Amino acid sequence: MKKAKNEIIGFFTELILISAFIAIIYVTTFVIMRLR
Amino acid sequence: MGKRIKVIVLLSLFIICFTSIAQGANITDINQLIEDAKTYDGQEVTVKGEAIGEALERGEFAWVNINDGSNAIGIWLALDDAKIISFFGDYKNKGDIIEVTGIFSRDCKEHGGDVDIHSNIISIIQKGFVEKESLAKTKIIIGIVSVVFALFIFFFFLKQLKRPSESQ
Amino acid sequence: MMITFKKRFYSIRIISYYTGYIVLGITLLMILPIITSLILREWNPFFDFTISISISGIFGMLLVLFGKQTRDNKSYVQWKHGLVVASLSWIFLMVLCAIPYWLSGHSTSFIDSCFDVMSGFTTTGVVLLQDLDHLSLGLNLWRHMLTFIGGQGIVVLALAFLVKQVGGAYKFYVGEGKDIELVPNVKSTARIIWKISMIYLFVGTVALWIDGIVIGLNPVSAFFHGLFIFCSAWSTGGFAPTTQNIMYYHSFSFEIITIIFFILGSLNFGLHYAIWTGKKRELIKNIETQSFFITSFLGCAFAVIGLAKLNVYSGAISAFRRVVYNVLSAHTTTGFGSIYARQFALEWGDFGIFIMVAVMLIGGSACSTAGGFKGLRVGIVFKGLIADIRKLLSSERNVKAYKFHHIKDNLLDDTIVKSSALIILCYIVTFSIGTAIGTYYGYPLASSAFESASVTGNVGLSIGITVPSMPIILKLYYIIAMYLGRLEFLSVFTLIGYVIGGIKKLWVKE
Numbered sequence: 001m002k003k004a005k006n007e008i009i010g011f012f013t014e015l016i017l018i019s020a021f022i023a024i025i026y027v028t029t030f031v032i033m034r035l036r
Numbered sequence: 037m038g039k040r041i042k043v044i045v046l047l048s049l050f051i052i053c054f055t056s057i058a059q060g061a062n063i064t065d066i067n068q069l070i071e072d073a074k075t076y077d078g079q080e081v082t083v084k085g086e087a088i089g090e091a092l093e094r095g096e097f098a099w100v101n102i103n104d105g106s107n108a109i110g111i112w113l114a115l116d117d118a119k120i121i122s123f124f125g126d127y128k129n130k131g132d133i134i135e136v137t138g139i140f141s142r143d144c145k146e147h148g149g150d151v152d153i154h155s156n157i158i159s160i161i162q163k164g165f166v167e168k169e170s171l172a173k174t175k176i177i178i179g180i181v182s183v184v185f186a187l188f189i190f191f192f193f194l195k196q197l198k199r200p201s202e203s204q
Numbered sequence: 205m206m207i208t209f210k211k212r213f214y215s216i217r218i219i220s221y222y223t224g225y226i227v228l229g230i231t232l233l234m235i236l237p238i239i240t241s242l243i244l245r246e247w248n249p250f251f252d253f254t255i256s257i258s259i260s261g262i263f264g265m266l267l268v269l270f271g272k273q274t275r276d277n278k279s280y281v282q283w284k285h286g287l288v289v290a291s292l293s294w295i296f297l298m299v300l301c302a303i304p305y306w307l308s309g310h311s312t313s314f315i316d317s318c319f320d321v322m323s324g325f326t327t328t329g330v331v332l333l334q335d336l337d338h339l340s341l342g343l344n345l346w347r348h349m350l351t352f353i354g355g356q357g358i359v360v361l362a363l364a365f366l367v368k369q370v371g372g373a374y375k376f377y378v379g380e381g382k383d384i385e386l387v388p389n390v391k392s393t394a395r396i397i398w399k400i401s402m403i404y405l406f407v408g409t410v411a412l413w414i415d416g417i418v419i420g421l422n423p424v425s426a427f428f429h430g431l432f433i434f435c436s437a438w439s440t441g442g443f444a445p446t447t448q449n450i451m452y453y454h455s456f457s458f459e460i461i462t463i464i465f466f467i468l469g470s471l472n473f474g475l476h477y478a479i480w481t482g483k484k485r486e487l488i489k490n491i492e493t494q495s496f497f498i499t500s501f502l503g504c505a506f507a508v509i510g511l512a513k514l515n516v517y518s519g520a521i522s523a524f525r526r527v528v529y530n531v532l533s534a535h536t537t538t539g540f541g542s543i544y545a546r547q548f549a550l551e552w553g554d555f556g557i558f559i560m561v562a563v564m565l566i567g568g569s570a571c572s573t574a575g576g577f578k579g580l581r582v583g584i585v586f587k588g589l590i591a592d593i594r595k596l597l598s599s600e601r602n603v604k605a606y607k608f609h610h611i612k613d614n615l616l617d618d619t620i621v622k623s624s625a626l627i628i629l630c631y632i633v634t635f636s637i638g639t640a641i642g643t644y645y646g647y648p649l650a651s652s653a654f655e656s657a658s659v660t661g662n663v664g665l666s667i668g669i670t671v672p673s674m675p676i677i678l679k680l681y682y683i684i685a686m687y688l689g690r691l692e693f694l695s696v697f698t699l700i701g702y703v704i705g706g707i708k709k710l711w712v713k714e
Contacts, residue, residue: 003481006480006481006482007480007481009482009484010476010479010480010481010482010484011403011480013479013484013487014468014476014479014487015464015468017487017488018464018467018468019464021467021497022460022463022464022467024501025500025501025504025505025524025528025532026520026524026528028501028504028505028508029504029505029508029520029523029524029527029528030520030524032505032508032509032512032523033508033512033517033519033520033523034520036512036513070544070546070547070550071546071550073547073550073551086337088337088446088447089337089425089446089452090421090422090425091420092419092420092421092453092454093420094419094420098420099420099454101446101448101452103337103447107447107544108337108446108447108448108452109448110448110451110452110454112454125337125338126337126338127246127338127339127340127341128246143516143517143518143522143526145518145519145522147454148456148519148521148522148524148525148526149517149519149521149522149523149525149526150451150454150525151451151543151544151547152454169246169247169248171247171248171251175248175251175252175255175307176251178251178255179251179254179255179258182254182255182258182259183254183258185258185262186257186258186259186261186262189261189262189265189266190261190265193265193268193269196269196272197268197272197275
């Protein structure tokens with residue numbers, strides 16, 4: 001059971017972290033385009 | 037008599053010229069639009085191509101992708117306009133050939149930088165149809181023969197593997 | 205002397221045996237397009253694949269039979285066999301899997317068919333196939349399956365399910381460019397790689413399926429588009445079922461979902477395994493992810509700045525969808541393009557193209573579906589350089605051991621820095637030759653570099669050079685570059701060395 005729980009947490013961790021990374025890049029893009 | 041004929045001839049010529057000007061809106065290759073995107077940006081263009089895939093309905097509007105042989109592009113049009121297209125190109129179908137007039141964008145503000153054409157004038161030049169698949173008899177024969185042959189080898193294969201191996 | 209000859213001959217049998225099984229394994233997968241085409245009544249592809257599966261099956265079986273003595277002598281398998289089997293099976297499969305493409309009539313020549321297959325297996329994604337919009341579903345399914353299989357690793361597939369004995373399995377696995385040991389048993393490792401991929405396959409397909417319906421696709425086609433695009437994203441392949449690639453969908457949400465899955469797909473399987481077994485911090489501590497986050501962030505930022513300077517896009521969303529998307533697609537070596545190929549040449553300018561070349565070559569993570577130098581090597585070489593500088597600056601009595609973290613803490617010693625640097629060098633040489641050949645045929649330098657980086661790094665974006673009418677030498681070279689890039693050189697060099705060695709031995713008769 002712990003194994004399945006770890007897998008689910010791991011799965012969501014990946015999704016959330018990558019989404020956060022994409023969001024950071026989007027914000028940066030927004031800032032750059034604003035400053036131009 | 038002669039004068040009337042002259043008038044008729046001149047009038048006919050005039051009408052022919054007029055209609056051909058109206059119809060002969062320059063049709064541009066899609067690839068040409070991309071190559072000279074900066075020139076065509078914001079201009080009214082006319083393209084002619086086969087509607088492919090399907091219409092992607094988005095509320096009151098829709099995307100119809102068309103391919104004219106040189107390239108493919110997305111047309112953004114009213115859903116009602118999209119609905120007049122009956123055939124879309126895929127493996128089994130040849131799509132309607134449609135002629136589209138609209139504004140070309142290299143960096144569409146409404147669609148996040150897309151290269152597209154916003155149109156409200158589309159006409160079906162040639163209706164699409166279901167493509168009859170032509171299957172060469174040779175292919176069927178080779179198909180059957182190769183399967184039979186493969187099965188023979190397969191049985192031989194199984195037999196060989198069942199046998200205990202001989203020494204080298 | 206006689207013993208040597210016998211040993212060599214025996215080696216051929218070992219290679220034949222395992223290569224044969226791998227060929228058979230992939231051949232069996234042709235059943236899926238056959239069934240699909242049968243259900244959809246696409247008769248031409250049905251027969252195309254039937255013919256192909258027969259020919260391929262016969263060839264595989266003959267290979268196995270030729271090497272059948274290996275069955276009883278499995279412990280004799282050595283490293284060189286593993287490497288040769290991996291590289292050789294890719295070549296055979298390239299030709300065999302090209303048959304359905306060629307029979308379909310959508311390829312201008314058989315070489316073009318081989319090109320498309322190699323592009324699929326290596327998860328590159330450049331396309332020579334014509335008229336994608338009228339392609340049968342069976343053949344489209346096959347194209348995307350090839351990227352999925354190739355991304356997982358053809359050998360990995362065989363190991364996980366077919367090869368009964370573990371024996372020399374590890375050597376085949378490494379031959380394909382994967383050397384991460386998730387668990388001691390290679391077969392279990394292969395199975396875990398497949399389990400993670402299957403779960404993502406399910407989740408990803410469903411996500412794209414639903415979004416597909418939302419953006420206007422009808423439910424059935426949304427499913428197939430979702431499946432195909434997921435396979436292409438996860439495998440960082442870059443194929444799409446239509447001519448317009450990702451532009452067909454005209455959808456920001458669809459694009460974002462693909463970004464998530466292609467970044468995930470470009471990550472090391474060992475990393476996924478670590479995160480899925482409780483070591484969540486690995487995602488941030490790992491040298492590869494650190495390297496990737498840094499280089500991709502910088503790549504995106506500089507590209508946006510560069511293109512903003514040229515006023516290519518007016519808004520942030522446009523800049524994100526048309527610049528950032530393509531930089532990320534290039535860096536993960538995916539190859540989905542949100543602009544037309546020619547736009548890179550016409551609008552991006554040299555600085556933009558330079559950034560693209562750089563990120564394409566750096567590539568994704570090791571032991572993943574991605575290509576390029578790999579972030580691991582870049583990170584190691586970079587850290588190695590820093591360590592060297594520090595050594596010079598510090599006092600002689602200070603003997604410090606430098607480390608890097610990749611799944612576990614590893615020693616940053618000279619051997620590993622050297623081997624990383626050498627492989628990077630191999631990539632650079634391959635890339636340079638490709639660029640040179642391109643310029644020889646008259647293509648501009650920037651374009652030649654772009655296309656060469658794309659094939660060497662198994663990316664798949666095109667600046668317009670890859671078309672059926674391209675010079676045949678360039679076409680052949682690109683096939684070789686894709687192959688070398690994907691297998692990371694060693695196994696191919698081993699194959700070449702083995703063949704040359706064999707010729708030498710035969711030449712020098714005892």
